[in-house]
Structures are given as C-alpha cells and as structure tokens.
Amino acid sequence: MRTGKEYLESLRDGRTVYVGGEIIEDITTHPKTRGYAQAIADYYDLHLDPEHQDITTFIDDNGERQSMHWFLPRSKEDAVRRRKYCEFLFKHFKGGIFTRPPEGMNVVMFTQVDDQAPWAENSRFKNGHRDLSGNIQRQWEEVTSKDLSISPMFIDVQYDRGRDDALAETPMLKILEENDEGIVVRGWKAIGTSVPFVNNLLIGNLWRPGQTPEQTIYAMVPLSTPGVSVVARESRAQPDADPYDRPLATIGDELDAMVYFDDVLIPWPQVQHIGNPDHAKWYPQRQFDWVHLETQTRHCIHAELMVGLALLITQALGTSGQPIVQAQLADLIRFRETLRAFMIAAEETGFTTPGGLFKPNNVYVDFGRAHYLENQHDMVNKLIDFCGRGVVLQPTKRELDDPYIGPKLEEALRGAEISARDRIKIFRQISERFLTEWGARHEMFEKFNGTPLYLINILTLQRTEYQVDGPLTQLARDVLGFGDTAELGKRAQEAEKASHYASVRFQPAYAQAQDVHDGYIGDGTARSMAEEGAPA
Secondary structure, three states: OOOOHHHHHHHHOEEEEEEOOOEOOOOOOOOOOOOHHHHHHHHHHHOHHHHHHHHHHHEEEOOEEEEEOOOOOOOHHHHHHHHHHHHHHHOOOOOOOOOOOOHHHHHHHHHHOOHHHHHHHHOOOOOOOOOOOHHHHHHHHHHHHHHHEEEOOEEEEEEEOOOHHHHHOOOOOEEEOOOOOOEEEEEEEEEEEEEOOOOOEOOOOOOOOOOOOOOOOOEEEEEEOOEEEEEEOOOOOOOOOOOOOOOOOOOOOOEEEEEEEEEEEEEHHHHEEOOHHHHHHOOOOHHHHHHHHHHHHHHHHHHHHHHHHHHHHHHHOOOOOHHHHHHHHHHHHHHHHHHHHHHHHHHHHEEEOOOOEEOOOOOHHHHHHHHHHHHHHHHHHHHHEEEEEEEEHOOOOOOOOOOOOOHHHHHOOOOOOOHHHHHHHHHHHHHHHHHHHHHHHHHHHHHHOOHHHHHHHHHHHHOOOOOOOHHHHHHHHHOOOOOEEEEEEEHHHHHHHHHOOOOOHHHHHHHHHOOOOOOOOOOOOOOOOHHOOOOO
C-alpha cells in the first residue's frame, strides 16, 4: 500500500491537463485541483491508519496487507465486508460527496479479472495474430502491487443517434495502425470522473449500433503517455473560502473530463481486447455492475445524511412535533430504509460467478438505484421545505465574527436548544449540497452515473425471467386457465432477436457464462439462464 505522499508524487509525471482552458502544471499545488488531490492523498493515508485497518485492509493470498479497494469478494460474507468498507469511506467523505475515489473505479476491472480468456480469444486483428493472453492478469498484478488508481473511460462522443452508421463518422478513439510494438490510436473518449487525479485510464466501450472494429479497444493506458491530453470541466472548488461558509467546495472538486489521444502508441502488453464489436456488445454492463453496487451503497449513505439533517433542522426550528412534519420525516426515513432493503436483498440473493467471485444480485441493485433516482428529488424538496427561508439567508462567518453585528445576529438566529452558529451550519450544509453550483454537479452526476433511469428499467427487463412463457406469467396463466403459450413465446423471442441491443436471452455463451445462476426472482421455479439455449 502506498502513502498519500507517494500518491501525490505519482501525479507529478508530466501529464497534460486542461481545466477551464488553463493548462495545470502541477495538479497537486494548483488552486483548482490541489483540494481533491489532497483529499485522495488523505484517502490513501486512511488505509494505513492502524485504527481502521480491520475495515480498510485485507491480507491477500501472498500474505501481504492490501487496501480493500482491491478486495475480490468470494462469498456473501466478503460482499458484506466490502459494503461496510464502502460505507465507512462514504461517511468519511462527508456523506459521499466524492463519488469516484479509487474504490469506486478499480472495481470496473473485476469482470475482466474474473473471466479473462474471452478477451484475448475473441480479439480480431488486421495485421497478423497477436497473443493477448495473460495481459489482464499482468495488468491486475501491476496496479494492485503498486496500489495505482485507475479511471474507466468507456463513453464516446455524442453523435447522430438517428442512424446506425453515424457512429463510424465520429472522432471517437479508434485504431490507426497495428504494428510490432502495439496499436496506434487517435480520437476522443468522452467522459470519465476524477481523470486528472488517476495514474491509469482503463479504456473500453459502451457498445452502440454501428461501432466498428477499429473503434473497439480495451486497454490500460498511463495518463502520462505521450499524446494523451485531459480536458476537464471548470472546477467548482472554492479553496480560498472559509470552510464555515463553503463546507464542501473548500475541500475540492473531482473533475469530470474528456481525453484526447493524438497518435498514441499503446504497447501490446497494455492491450486487453481489440477489433470485435460483437464481443464488446456483451460486457460493459457486467463491468459496471460492480460500480453500481458501490453506487447503491453511496445512495444509502446519501439518504442517511438527508434523514439526519432533517431531524436536526426540524428540532432546531422547533417544528419536529408538528404532524405534517412528522409525516414528511417518516417519508425520508422510509426512503433510506427501502434503499437499505434493496442492498441487503442483493447480497442475500447473490451468486458465484464461474471465476469464483460472489456477485450481489444485479436486479436488486438496479431496483435500488431506480428507487433512489425516482424519489431523490422529492426527498430533497422535503428537506429544503423544512428549512424555510433559513436555507436562503445565512450570515457568513465574517459577519458572525463582526464585533457590532455579530452578537445581534446570534441573538436573532439562535434556535431551540442550539446556538445560531450551529443552526447556520445545518443550513450551510443543506445549501451547499443541494442548491449551489458545486452541489448541482453532484446531483447531475448521480442522475447519469453509469446508466440513466430509463436504461436501468430496460436492464430490469433484460435480466429477469419476464418472458411471456416464463415463470413470471405462470400464476396469471393458471388463473386464466391458459394452456400452451408457445406461440406467444415464439413471437416474443423473434421480437427480442430483432433488437440491436444486448439481451441476456440471446447472448453468446462466453458472455453468458459470467452470470450463470438461478433466476433472479424467487418464484419457486427458478431456471438457469444456461437452460435458455442461447446460441454460442
């Protein structure tokens, strides 16, 4: 495990980073970036603190102590252990204000590590065969032994979605040349989180119709590679503000970014897979399942914070005993407990992958994420309603410290059994998190993180036994007295086959094998997806 100092030093590697139009020479010291860089340095040091090592570290197969962000769960108990680790980290980061610390990004590689052979076996080359076998394992050993940070970049630039052939015309990353050293690539990857602050980019694809073999690239690329340029959005950090006035923006901003590759050579040992869009079609969601599991945990912590803030502010204002307020508080509490229930259900109904990992049930993870997105805005509005005008009008620390006006403000703004300064702290936290530009970015991230709500719902259909002749219609068929529904089932299958997008029912055997397990919904007649007879 490395120290925070070693992490900061690793960022001084000559990388090219633009933030708001400015080239940042040293992201560890520049006002726009130093806050988040220091926060992640503190993250690394947190893992070295003996007080927390039981929850933040584990002993690997070689007898070495490692950070839990590399921990591969192999049982339900392991999954619970990892979830508690994530809860600890999100609480440490003030209720999950940073959405992509290393533990939330390293997991994208779990699926590849779990089932490595297909990535090499299904690669397609234009200039002679290359043996990519063993690359994923070697890359995994490097990032774990050096405790490197990685950021996944799978999303490509927006284009005309009205026609399938438009994707080939975009300036997205593609292979220009295959030679003895590796592949030469040019183009953009559209977005990644915390990109300026990581050591390596994990390049991949979120497959779309029209993706070409040249655009199908999975590789591990150091951020300092010549020709790689990071273009981050403008920083919302407020490093020079008083932490009392800006309790979150003063800590830093994790910065989403685009990356341009200008004729970049990626050596063969860094390549995981190239050239096969059909392979790329089946894997992205399985890779991001592990990220979404972390997301569900973070959402539970968000909800817990909202409940705590609501209870504190209503008590401070003396409104907690009002029936309407109590009913709204109950809504917030139920929101948090429902999210926890989905998380626990995912763990209880998880399964073991062919590679030996224990994977919490994807469907309950998606149900939990959908519940959060569908209800979060209403919960935030309730919290803001509790605040009234206090969330808008808050004296600054400088005004509270003023010898003339300060005492008068403290007298006017004290609450029930709470000082004016502490009451304002609650208002400041709510305002910063939900009403400022800094907070709006955070909320927007959660809305589009990984997959937006509509796609989560589509995944539910793809991953459950929803077929018209399947177990979810059995009760209805019994009630109706229906006999054979084979013709209805055949029609549904033909419609599904006609879809461009990946579906569990018709996936290739090598992708299907990753998630072979009994049916997701406990119906008493659960079937393995392998029994569906999917073509290889």
